[in-house]
Amino acid sequence: MGLDLAGVAAWLADFADQVHTNVDLLTDLDRQIGDADHGSNMDRGMQKVAQLDQSDFASPAEMLKKAGMTLVSTVGGASGPLYGTFFLRLAGAWPALDDAAGLGAALRAGLDGIQSRGKAILGDKTMVDALVPAVEAYDKAASEGVASALRAAVEACAAGRDATIPLVARKGRASYLGERSAGHQDPGATSLTMLLEAANRTLV
Ligand code: ADP
Ligand code: MG
Numbered sequence: 001m002g003l004d005l006a007g008v009a010a011w012l013a014d015f016a017d018q019v020h021t022n023v024d025l026l027t028d029l030d031r032q033i034g035d036a037d038h039g040s041n042m043d044r045g046m047q048k049v050a051q052l053d054q055s056d057f058a059s060p061a062e063m064l065k066k067a068g069m070t071l072v073s074t075v076g077g078a079s080g081p082l083y084g085t086f087f088l089r090l091a092g093a094w095p096a097l098d099d100a101a102g103l104g105a106a107l108r109a110g111l112d113g114i115q116s117r118g119k120a121i122l123g124d125k126t127m128v129d130a131l132v133p134a135v136e137a138y139d140k141a142a143s144e145g146v147a148s149a150l151r152a153a154v155e156a157c158a159a160g161r162d163a164t165i166p167l168v169a170r171k172g173r174a175s176y177l178g179e180r181s182a183g184h185q186d187p188g189a190t191s192l193t194m195l196l197e198a199a200n201r202t203l204v
Pocket of ligand 1: 114127
């Protein structure tokens with residue numbers, strides 16, 4: 001579909017569908033190491049985002065900005081401001097049509113936003129553990145075009161998500177559990193992987 005307004009609208013709608021379908025999975029993961037609200041938090045926000053009408057926006061960046069503001073104001077918890085910041089930064093860096101390097105730069109801007117807001121680094125058992133390898137893999141494959149780069153990003157993202165299982169959490173609510181947080185997959189890394197999977201289905 002490409003990186004135009006229709007592509008971005010399809011991406012957001014696909015992610016909203018994925019979150020809705022997997023609301024119990026995300027909540028169950030958060031029950032293990034948090035407060036059992038990641039599914040309902042994200043579903044509430046993304047259902048609002050899914051109601052946005054692409055014809056109300058003049059550009060993909062405008063729609064991404066509105067999505068970010070909607071998430072900040074409706075999701076709450078740690079993930080609302082973090083996902084909101086991701087989309088706001090993405091909006092600020094969104095490229096002209098079908099520019100693979102530009103999409104990589106936008107994803108990196110989103111990651112930088114999450115890290116400046118949440119202060120998590122690789123290995124803290126958060127969504128950052130999925131997004132850092134995804135952005136790195138994207139950049140490595142960017143010269144092959146958006147489709148190849150997103151495919152590589154999804155694979156790395158899922159591996160990063162799975163790699164959160166043995167980690168001890170050092171950020172967010174899960175960190176209150178200390179060593180007992182080990183052995184569970186991070187909910188935010190799980191939803192983040194759904195976001196990249198949705199991008200891989202809609203933006204190419
Ligand atoms: P809360 O923890 O406030 O209940 P959610 O349950 O919606 O919020 O989201 C939890 C997820 O947020 C975690 O699984 C983790 O991936 C992510 N998270 C929490 N704190 C941070 C942080 N400082 N930086 C990055 N991600 C974080
Ligand atoms: Mg929670």
